[in-house]
Amino acid sequence: MVNLVDKNVLVIGLARSGISAIKLLHRIGANVLAYxxxxxxxxxxxxVDLMDKAAFHFGDFDYTILDETxxxxxxxxxxTDLPFVTMARQKGISIWSELELAYKFYxxxxxxxxxxxxxTTTTTLVGDIMKxxxxxxxxxxxxxxxxxxxxxxxxxxxxxxxxxxxxxLETIEQFRPDISAILNITPDHLNRHKTMENYIESKKRxxxxxxxxxxxxxxxxxxxxxxxxxxxPSKMFFFSKTFRxxxxxxxxDDFINIIVNGSVYTICHVTDLKVLGIHNVxxxxxxxxxxxxxxxxxxxxxxxxxxxxxxEHRTEYVTTINDVNYYNDSKATNPDAAIKGIESMIRPxxxxxGGMDKKNEFDEWIKAFNGKVKHLIxxxxxxxxxxxTAKKYNFHNTIIVNDLxxxxxxxxxxxxxxxxxxxxxxxxxxxxxxxxxxxxxxFKEYVVRxxx
Numbered sequence: 270m271v272n273l274v275d276k277n278v279l280v281i282g283l284a285r286s287g288i289s290a291i292k293l294l295h296r297i298g299a300n301v302l303a304y305x306x307x308x309x310x311x312x313x314x315x316x317v318d319l320m321d322k323a324a325f326h327f328g329d330f331d332y333t334i335l336d337e338t339x340x341x342x343x344x345x346x347x348x349t350d351l352p353f354v355t356m357a358r359q360k361g362i363s364i365w366s367e368l369e370l371a372y373k374f375y376x377x378x379x380x381x382x383x384x385x386x387x388x389t390t391t392t393t394l395v396g397d398i399m400k401x402x403x404x405x406x407x408x409x410x411x412x413x414x415x416x417x418x419x420x421x422x423x424x425x426x427x428x429x430x431x432x433x434x435x436x437x438l439e440t441i442e443q444f445r446p447d448i449s450a451i452l453n454i455t456p457d458h459l460n461r462h463k464t465m466e467n468y469i470e471s472k473k474r475x476x477x478x479x480x481x482x483x484x485x486x487x488x489x490x491x492x493x494x495x496x497x498x499x500x501x502p503s504k505m506f507f508f509s510k511t512f513r514x515x516x517x518x519x520x521x522d523d524f525i526n527i528i529v530n531g532s533v534y535t536i537c538h539v540t541d542l543k544v545l546g547i548h549n550v551x552x553x554x555x556x557x558x559x560x561x562x563x564x565x566x567x568x569x570x571x572x573x574x575x576x577x578x579x580x581e582h583r584t585e586y587v588t589t590i591n592d593v594n595y596y597n598d599s600k601a602t603n604p605d606a607a608i609k610g611i612e613s614m615i616r617p618x619x620x621x622x623g624g625m626d627k628k629n630e631f632d633e634w635i636k637a638f639n640g641k642v643k644h645l646i647x648x649x650x651x652x653x654x655x656x657x658t659a660k661k662y663n664f665h666n667t668i669i670v671n672d673l674x675x676x677x678x679x680x681x682x683x684x685x686x687x688x689x690x691x692x693x694x695x696x697x698x699x700x701x702x703x704x705x706x707x708x709x710x711x712f713k714e715y716v717v718r719x720x721x
Contacts, residue, residue, distance in 0.1 A: 271373040274298035277337050280323070281305070281354070282344025283312050286367040288319065289415035290342045293370065295322035296421060302326060302334065338362055342370050345411070345436035366440040368433065371409075371416035373443070377427035380559055381410075383438065383475050384452025384488075386606040388412075390544065391452060391552040392432040393580050398560045398573040403428045411437065413706075428563070435471040445478035448562055449503070450486035450555050454493035455605035469493055479503035486558045488551065489514065506562065508554035510547060518554040525550070527557055527567070534567040537574055544579040546613035553577075582709040584613045584693075587716050592686040595716045598693035599709030603627070604634035607695035611637055616689040618642050621676045623649035624696030624708075631658040634695055638664060644683045646676045650700040672701070673708065677715040690716075 276299050280290050283305040294301045301323035305312065309327040316325060326334065330353045341357050341364045343349065349364070358364060372379075380399075382392050389412055396408035407423065409416040410431035423429065431446075438444075454472055476485050479502055487494050489507035498505060506529075508518035518527045518536075525536045536557050539550055553574055560570045579585065580600075587595040598610040607622065611634075620642045631651075635658050638645075645667045647655050656667050668683075670676045673692075680690045692712045694705075702708040 273340070275300060276339040277302070278340045278342060279304060279334060279338045279357075280342045280344075282347045283307075283315060284344050284346055285413075286415040286417070287342075287344040288315060289418040290344075290367045290370055291319055291323045293374075293417040293421065294342070297374070302338075304330065304334070306330070332356065335360055335362065340365065342367060343440055345434055349439050363442065364440050365442060366437045367415055367417050368410065368431070368437045369441045369444050371420040372441075372445075374420045375416075375423060375427075375429065376425040377405075377423055377429060378563070379429050379431065379446045380448045380450075380563070381431045381433045381444075381446035381475055382450045382452065382555075382559075383433045383435070383472055384450070385455045385472075385603065386609065387452045387548060387552045387555075388432045388434075389580050389600060390549060390583055391450070391555050392430055394552065394556045394574070394577050395559050396430045397577060398556060398565060398570055399428050399430055399563065401569055401573050402563075402565045406430065408432075410434075433475060435468060438471050438474040441474060441477065443478055446475065446483065448484045448486065448559055449475045449479060450559060451475065451488065451491075451494055452552065452555055453488050453491045453605075455603070469497060473497050473501070476501045476503055484562050486555055486562075488555070489517065506558055508551065508558050510551055510554070518558045520550060520554070525554055525557060527561060529561055536567060536571045541575045543575075543577060545584050546609055548609040548612070549579075582705060584610055585709070587713050590681075590716075590719060593681075593684040594689040596689060596691045596693075597709045597712050598691060599698070599705045599712060601693040601695060602697045602705055604629055604631050604695045607634050607693045608637040610691060610693035611639075611641055614641055614689055614691060616687060617685075619644045619646065619680045619684045619688060619690045621646045621648075621673070621680055621690070621692045621712075622694045622696070623647040623652045623655060624694045624698055625700040626650045626654065627697055629696075631655050631695060632662070635659050635662045635664060642666075643688065644668060644680075646670060646679050646683075648672055648676050648701075649694070649696060651696050655695070673711055674715050677712065677719065681719045 278299045280303045303323045304326045399406045405427045408430045411434040412432040483503040485503045489509040510520045513519050523539045582600040585597040601607040601610045698705045698708040
């Protein structure tokens with residue numbers, strides 16, 4: 270464990286992970302200064318219980334702060350190329366993510382899962398499996414519960430399952446999972462990472478400190494992952510929906526099987542799954558691989574998988590109104606995730622999409638409509654960008670609206686018996702909402718209102 274008693278620690282960013290970092294730092298005796306570029310009135314509710322734990326600074330950054338700073342803890346939403354972050358680095362000040370901070374105080378087993386899509390579903394499922402076998406399990410990270418919020422309640426017998434984003438991985442230092450997983454890599458967050466090469470490298474950083482004593486679970490079918498696997502330092506174990514592997518998890522005749530140490534186990538048939546889509550079959554296979562390497566018996570893994578109903582905001586069934594099914598896929602914050610949402614639908618679809626512009630391209634998503642999408646309702650920053658892309662591929666049934674409430678009302682008027690309405694934005698939520706959860710919850714609220 271690191272000793273931060275009486276050290277001057279600057280926490281940048283006052284979202285949930287920043288607030289959790291402040292609480293942890295206060296408990297271990299650090300002197301905390303918290304900074305956010307927004308004005309103080311935006312945080313009155315968040316900081317009311319923190320005034321005795323930290324000093325606060327808002328608005329324009331005061332560079333003299335760095336003269337007295339021993340350590341910077343940066344929230345994942347804060348770009349690492351901001352001028353004051355760059356200056357801190359030039360002064361030799363360590364810059365940690367909240368994830369790295371928590372790791373410094375952790376002694377138990379650590380499973381860390383990253384990838385462009387499927388992280389939340391896989392992390393949740395792995396957490397369910399771990400809880401069926403181990404007594405002390407926490408599911409943390411990008412999934413909503415910051416690691417630093419619970420780390421001081423853990424011990425050497427604890428198992429932590431962490432969903433980890435590329436933003437968090439940018440500023441790790443010693444973070445070392447016993448088991449890591451890279452589920453897939455497709456273009457995303459290029460407004461932050463600038464190039465696809467940078468984005469791939471950020472995902473690979475989950476293995477940075479691993480050794481041959483550790484395990485990395487990899488998607489054998491993903492070409493970007495194939496391109497980096499030779500430089501991964503840990504023992505690799507693969508899953509594939511396409512190839513029957515000599516050792517690994519594979520799909521054969523719609524059965525999920527695993528070969529490990531020469532033994533073959535059948536986990537389940539895909540019809541046993543309560544989650545929709547081939548992407549969720551991949552998520553399940555990754556969870557199987559992780560769980561076997563944690564020593565969990567195959568029958569227990571199978572039982573937990575068959576009981577798993579998925580996660581909120583990911584092709585989540587909302588309700589049926591006049592034989593129209595409504596689904597909330599608000600967590601589809603990039604085109605590849607939204608493709609998986611479309612592929613999961615078995616009815617003609619009225620699709621609601623749009624949001625913050627992350628500089629992604631929408632061509633492959635539009636081409637994936639494949640006759641399923643009857644109407645495309647667009648809102649948010651990207652509405653005109655997506656509209657132009659759709660028309661480029663001769664999809665002209667687009668409607669541009671002002672907000673999500675109008676989108677739901679328009680979808681209700683367009684959907685016929687036997688159709689479905691799907692919110693699958695293909696974009697981040699931050700142009701109009703504080704999170705994809707807020708967007709998804711509001712969608713569900715508007716849908717329920719249409720029943721009245």
